[in-house]
Amino acid sequence: MTTDAANQYSQAAKINERISRLQQHGGDADRGISSLLDAIAASPGEVLYLSEADTRWTTIGLFGPVLSLLPAEVDEFLERDLSLIELVHPEDAARSVRSVDDAIRKRQSFDITYRVRRHDGGWRLLRDRGKAIQDVQGRPRLLVHRLTLVSATATSTTGEEATALRALVSQLETEQRLTACEIHDGFVQLAAGALMHLEASDVANDETREAKRWLREAINEARRLIGGLRPPGLEEAGVPAAIDEFLASAHAFSDxxxxLHLDAAFPRLAPTEEMTLFRILQEAINNASKHSKSERIRVRLRHVDGLVDAEVRDWGVGFEPERLRRSGFGLVSMRERAKLLGGQMQVTSAPGEGTIMRFRFESAQ
Known part of the structure; x- marks a missing residue:
């Protein structure tokens, strides 16, 4: 039996198994089977991904031009137990699973977008429209995902892909702000309360002193995480103030x-532009501090006739950009963020000659 034939047989067996489970409950089971068959029939030209109704989206079957959207063959999903969620961008995976779970709980269809890895190591944006196939008792038995590519228009950087990416980033930033608030109002407050009780206690020994030290470190670490999730000063004063505070609080740069060099009258930008610019600078500074072994780092930020020009430079060990084009997740992330503003991310480096990371885009303000 050929590999393709074996895959088809395996997928058919799994689908038949799910249909049998629906039939076992009798009554209105035909409605669930009909929904499944309608979903399969209603997706010409799309990639249809059938999965378990679990948080991993465990593969049941795939149909359509799989390699046009996903960087893996059908047999990799079926024989190596690869699931779709494993190919989704780490920043999008948890949000996507939550959205699908919410739709299942409300017995609604879902319509979400997320980034999946390409063959070259980059990312492409997919739209996932689907629903859960339920039995007569309302229990989800499998998920039907109808995958299509969200492609940019050839004539405009504000096409469908750019619009979807902006909405995606906006949603991610909203979730990060909510997470920051939960950390602050939850863990930080509880840890601070425990520390106050210990400091007010009459008991003083090595164990209590050690407990207080660990609590202080945990509170400081939590506040550092909050600063990364919700950049202080960005909403109130813009990118220059946020970068200044980031540099002042980042312990990694103590050595x-x-x-920081910037225009004295650097203007406020649109919220999406400010957040994207801040994240790119933050990642570039992190990269330089961790990997460059440089004695100094320079951040320059300019705004001339509507053009925003940001640069992070070090005089460290440098690298060959081509070697990191596929595996350098930080660089890929920065390029993807630059893309949603219609900007350009330029990396200039060579072994022993340091690195310059430059990001430019036309501001909408």
Whole structure:
């Protein structure tokens, strides 16, 4: 039996198994089977992905031009137990699973977008429209995902892909702000209360002193995480103030002087532009501090006639950009963020010659 034939047989067996489970409950089971068959029949030209109704989206079967959207063959999903969620961008995976779970709970269809890995190591944006196939008792038995590519128009950077990416980033930033609030109002407050009780206690020994030290470190670490999730100063004062506060609070830079050069009258930008610019600068500074072994880092930020020009430079060990084009997740993330603003991310580096990361885009303000 050929590999393709074996795959088809395996998928058919799994689908027949699910249909049998629906039939076992009798009564209105035909409605669930009909929904499944309608979903399969209603997706010409799309990739149809059938999965278990679990948080991993465990593969049941795939149909359509799989390699046009996903970086894996059908047999990799079926024989190696690869699931769709494993190919989704780490920043999008948890949100996507939650959205599908919410739709299942409300007995609604879902319509979400997320990034999946390409063959070259980059990311492409997919739209996933689907629903849960339920039995007569309302229990989800499997998920039907109808996958299509969200493609950019050839004539405009504000086409469907750019619009979807902006909405995606906006949603991610909203979720990060909510997470920051939950950490602050939950863990930080509880830890601070425990620390106050310990400090007010009359008991003083090595164990209590050690407990207080660990609590202080945990509170400081939580506040550092909050600063990364919700950049202080960004909403109130813009990118220059947020970067300045980020540099002042980032312990990783204590051994490497970081200088900030910016236009005195750098203007406020659109919220999406400010957040995207801040995240790119943050990632570039993190990369330089962790990997460059440079004695200094320079951050320059300019705004001239509507053009925003940001640069992070170090004088460290450098690298060959081509070697990191596929595996450098930080660089891929920065390029994807630059893309949603219609901007350009340029990396100039060579072994022993340091690195310059430059990001430019036309501001909408």
């Amino acid at each position: 490497i002087p970081v200088s």
